[in-house]
Amino acid sequence: ELKVEQNPLFLSMQEGKNYTIYCNYSTTSDRLYWYRQDPGKSLESLFVLLSNGAVKQEGRLMASLDTKARLSTLHITAAVHDLSATYFCAVDMANNAGNMLTFGGGTRLMVKP
Amino acid sequence: DAGVIQSPRHEVTEMGQEVTLRCKPISGHNSLFWYRQTMMRGLELLIYFNNNVPIDDSGMPEDRFSAKMPNASFSTLKIQPSEPRDSAVYFCASSFRGLDSAKNIQYFGAGTRLSVL
Numbered sequence: 001e002l003k004v005e006q007n008p009l010f011l012s013m014q015e016g017k018n019y020t021i022y023c024n025y026s027t028t029s030d031r032l033y034w035y036r037q038d039p040g041k042s043l044e045s046l047f048v049l050l051s052n053g054a055v056k057q058e059g060r061l062m063a064s065l066d067t068k069a070r071l072s073t074l075h076i077t078a079a080v081h082d083l084s085a086t087y088f089c090a091v092d093m094a095n096n097a098g099n100m101l102t103f104g105g106g107t108r109l110m111v112k113p
Numbered sequence: 114d115a116g117v118i119q120s121p122r123h124e125v126t127e128m129g130q131e132v133t134l135r136c137k138p139i140s141g142h143n144s145l146f147w148y149r150q151t152m153m154r155g156l157e158l159l160i161y162f163n164n165n166v167p168i169d170d171s172g173m174p175e176d177r178f179s180a181k182m183p184n185a186s187f188s189t190l191k192i193q194p195s196e197p198r199d200s201a202v203y204f205c206a207s208s209f210r211g212l213d214s215a216k217n218i219q220y221f222g223a224g225t226r227l228s229v230l
Contacts, residue, residue, distance in 0.1 A: 031217070033218070033219075035221075041223070042204065042221045042222060042223045042224055043156075043204070043206075043221040044221075045218050045219070045220070048218055088156065092217065099144065099208060099210060099217035099219070100146075100158060100161055100169060101146075101158065101219060102158075103155060103156040104155075105155045106155065106156075
């Protein structure tokens with residue numbers, strides 16, 4: 001059974017600081033997704049990482065994937081209040097019949113002024 | 114495109130009643146997913162359809178839950194009878210799975226917040 005673990009589960013940080021969210025998964029996969037969820041809202045796709053060493057950046061967020069270590073990171077640079085949300089990673093199990101995703105527990109990020 | 118459309122947005126019902134949640138996927142997508150989100154269990158995949166055919170329903174918690182996809186543009190998730198522990202936010206998501214399945218991004222609807230009293 002595929003397990004996806006994120007840490008930390010909760011992160012409170014000051015504006016302007018940097019931090020990294022970690023996503024570990026238990027079985028082979030070469031597709032990993034990051035989503036953002038604002039309180040009471042739906043999930044919004046942020047990044048798709050498709051191969052070992054993949055790096056994607058959008059604004060103050062940068063995601064990377066190390067398939068050998070079964071690890072993805074979401075790095076936040078110079079955080080701003082608008083980044084406050086819950087961030088989920090999701091793993092697509094290799095060789096499955098469809099793109100069934102297993103989600104991590106989420107990291108709730110609060111950026112304080 | 115309007116995105117994935119779910120209805121109702123909120124549902125409050127009494128224990129024992131039947132509840133039907135509805136989903137319209139993005140036009141052209143051929144995969145549809147039903148998820149349940151709770152504080153305790155996080156985001157769980159309930160069932161997955163590909164080309165209107167249920168592929169994996171191992172996440173459906175009990176026989177009280179059933180899902181159908183009669184055509185490419187409509188799906189329902191039914192709970193009968195409902196119980197208080199079914200209270201959660203239910204999301205529908207859709208994606209396109211084709212020959213170039215590299216991305217397979219799932220797009221989520223706004224969700225249905227279900228409260229069973």
